[in-house]
Amino acid sequence: MCTTCGCGSNEVLIRGRRHAGKADAHVRFRPHAAEAAARNGEATRVIRLEQDILARNNSVADQNRLLFSANGVLALNLVSSPGSGKTTLLVRTLEALKGKFPLAVIEGDQQTDNDAERIRATGIEAIQINTGKGCHLDAQMIERALPQMALPQNGMLFIENVGNLVCPAAFDLGEAAKVVVLSVTEGEDKPLKYPDMFRAARLMLMNKCDLLPYLAFDVALAEEYARRVNPDIRIIRISATGGEGMAEWLAWLAAEQQICA
Amino acid sequence: MHEMSLAESALQIIKDAAHTQGFKRVKKVWLEIGQLSCVEKEAMRFCFDTVVKDSIADGAQLEIIETAGQGRCTHCGSETRIATLYEACPQCGSYGMQVIAGDAMRVKELEVE
Numbered sequence: 421m422c423t424t425c426g427c428g429s430n431e432v433l434i435r436g437r438r439h440a441g442k443a444d445a446h447v448r449f450r451p452h453a454a455e456a457a458a459r460n461g462e463a464t465r466v467i468r469l470e471q472d473i474l475a476r477n478n479s480v481a482d483q484n485r486l487l488f489s490a491n492g493v494l495a496l497n498l499v500s501s502p503g504s505g506k507t508t509l510l511v512r513t514l515e516a517l518k519g520k521f522p523l524a525v526i527e528g529d530q531q532t533d534n535d536a537e538r539i540r541a542t543g544i545e546a547i548q549i550n551t552g553k554g555c556h557l558d559a560q561m562i563e564r565a566l567p568q569m570a571l572p573q574n575g576m577l578f579i580e581n582v583g584n585l586v587c588p589a590a591f592d593l594g595e596a597a598k599v600v601v602l603s604v605t606e607g608e609d610k611p612l613k614y615p616d617m618f619r620a621a622r623l624m625l626m627n628k629c630d631l632l633p634y635l636a637f638d639v640a641l642a643e644e645y646a647r648r649v650n651p652d653i654r655i656i657r658i659s660a661t662g663g664e665g666m667a668e669w670l671a672w673l674a675a676e677q678q679i680c681a
Numbered sequence: 682m683h684e685m686s687l688a689e690s691a692l693q694i695i696k697d698a699a700h701t702q703g704f705k706r707v708k709k710v711w712l713e714i715g716q717l718s719c720v721e722k723e724a725m726r727f728c729f730d731t732v733v734k735d736s737i738a739d740g741a742q743l744e745i746i747e748t749a750g751q752g753r754c755t756h757c758g759s760e761t762r763i764a765t766l767y768e769a770c771p772q773c774g775s776y777g778m779q780v781i782a783g784d785a786m787r788v789k790e791l792e793v794e
Contacts (some may be wrong), residue, residue, distance in 0.1 A: 464708055464794040469698055473690045473712075473786040556683055587683035590719045615766040616719040648767040651755070651777035 433664050434565050436533065477591055480559035484594025487566065492574035494677040497557075497593050499617060500601035501610070502583030505627045507535050509601060510578055510658040514542045514616040516670055521677060522575030525564055528582045529556040535580065546571055556587035559594060574681050576673060589616035596680060597622035604635055608642040615649045622657045623667065630662035684720060687786060688728035692736060694788045699737050704793035707738040711790040715783040716764060717750040738785065752778030 432438075472478070488495045500506050507527075514523055525546040527536040536548035547565050549557060562579065562672040571577070571657050579595060581588040589598075600621035602610055605628055616626065624646050626639065656672065658665030685748055710729075714720050722745055729743050752763040754770035755777045761770070763783075769776050 464792055465704075466790055466792050467698065467702055467704075468790050469694065469788045470790075471694045471788050473687050473694070473788060476690060476693065554686070556686070558686060586719070590683060590687075612767055619766050645767070648769075648776040649730075 421599075430550060432552055433548075434561070435547055435568060436550070440662055445511045447611070459478055469680060474590065474592075477559045480563050481592035482596040484559055484562050484566070487571070488577070488594060488596070489680065492578065492681040493577050494680040495545070495577040495579060495593070495595045496673075496676075497579050497581055497588070497595035497598045498601065499585070499588045499598055500583060500603075501585050501606060501623065504583070504601045504603040504606065505660050506583070506601050508582055509625065509627060509658070510580060511538055511542055511609045512660045512666065513578070513669070513673070514539065514544045517673070518527065518543065520543055521674075522572035524569055524572040524575070524577050526557075526562065526569075526577065526579045528561075528580060530554070530582060539549070546547045553613045555582055555584050556591055557581050557593060557596045558591045562593045576677055585610065585614040585617045589614075599625060601625045601627050602642065603621075604632055604637040604639070604642075609636050609645055611642070611646040611649050618646050619655065621650070621653060623672065624653050625665075626655060626657045627660060629657045629664050630659040646652075684724040684728040685732065688725060688732045691788050692732050692738060693728065694758060695738050695791060696736070698791065702793075704791075705737070706794050707741045707791050708794060709742045709744060709792035710738060710788065711744045711746060713746045713748060713785055713787040713789045715748045715750065715785045717766060717780055717784040718786045721752055722747070748783050748784030748785065751781050753781050755779050772783075 477585055498506050510525065517523055523544045525544060527539060527548045528551060529535055531550050533548045536546040539546035547569050549561050549565055551557065557579065578591055598621040600617055602624060604626060626642065637652045646655060648652050654664050656668050658669055691712065706747065714722060714725065733739050733741060737755055750763045753760045754773060754775065756775040757770060757773040759772040761772060763778055769780060770778060
């Protein structure tokens with residue numbers, strides 16, 4: 421964390437390199453000067469701002485979205501808890517789509533390049549963003565990563581967010597849709613416990629369905645809970661390792677890409 | 682804890698305002714936090730106090746104004762107060778209340794000198 425103002429911006433690494441913050445980002449306040457001004461009779465006043473805290477993130481996200489749209493890129497923001505099988509699902513998806521669409525991946529994790537390495541093993545370009553102590557990707561991180569990669573024109577960009585069902589919900593990255601992965605080894609009530617994320621997602625992939633015979637997980641109940649939070653959410657039951665539901669997911673991707681092209 | 686990033690964004694809004702409106706010190710900050718926004722009030726207080734250290738808003742008093750959640754039923758159209766995103770409509774019992782208020786996160790006002 422930045423020792424001047426407490427922000428985490430100097431911990432973000434893109435391809436292992438630190439991003440230089442703006443020079444004016446950490447102007448040190450000199451309290452004595454202000455106290456002196458107050459003593460000299462400078463009156464206090466109230467000013468009205470009414471500014472959305474997320475406005476800056478959202479405006480950068482809009483710029484990212486424009487760039488994706490100008491290049492016919494379907495950008496998806498993949499979100500889930502840690503361990504839901506996002507990376508395995510992504511690897512299988514890339515293997516299936518390779519040669520059919522231009523593809524690229526942005527990987528978000530607090531530390532390590534492990535996930536990007538797993539993606540690169542498929543032959544697809546992957547950029548790793550390490551957020552340091554940060555718990556989510558934001559639009560500016562994506563904006564800074566994009567010039568370092570070849571945009572998959574008329575193809576797909578998968579952004580794998582930090583494994584976290586809370587924080588990434590609020591941050592628009594410029595994606596066409598958030599895709600939430602819920603694995604059947606988790607609780608059915610995750611959509612009720614983390615409603616913001618399930619509300620923000622357009623598609624839910626219920627992963628690891630090959631394990632259902634060994635679990636007490638109630639699929640219908642999990643789907644009902646997801647629809648309570650988001651009646652319009654599309655749900656696909658899938659198994660990245662067993663292959664169940666992959667065809668439906670790939671068809672959804674192709675249809676969404678058509679809309680962006 | 683995304684409240685840290687949100688507190689940083691709030692501080693950036695304050696710094697931008699200091700630049701355009703020419704004040705040197707912030708004594709009080711009013712934040713509007715909707716009940717249905719994804720912000721935990723106490724986490725926001727902790728993060729705000731941390732990120733403003735050594736900044737123009739160091740030591741500023743934080744006032745959080747909580748606004749109630751308001752939803753409109755997508756089936757019957759009735760409007761009601763809601764405390765969560767998964768409440769059923771009290772009129773017709775269907776799920777899928779559209780949020781019409783109470784999801785905002787805003788820097789409302791500053792007391793400055």
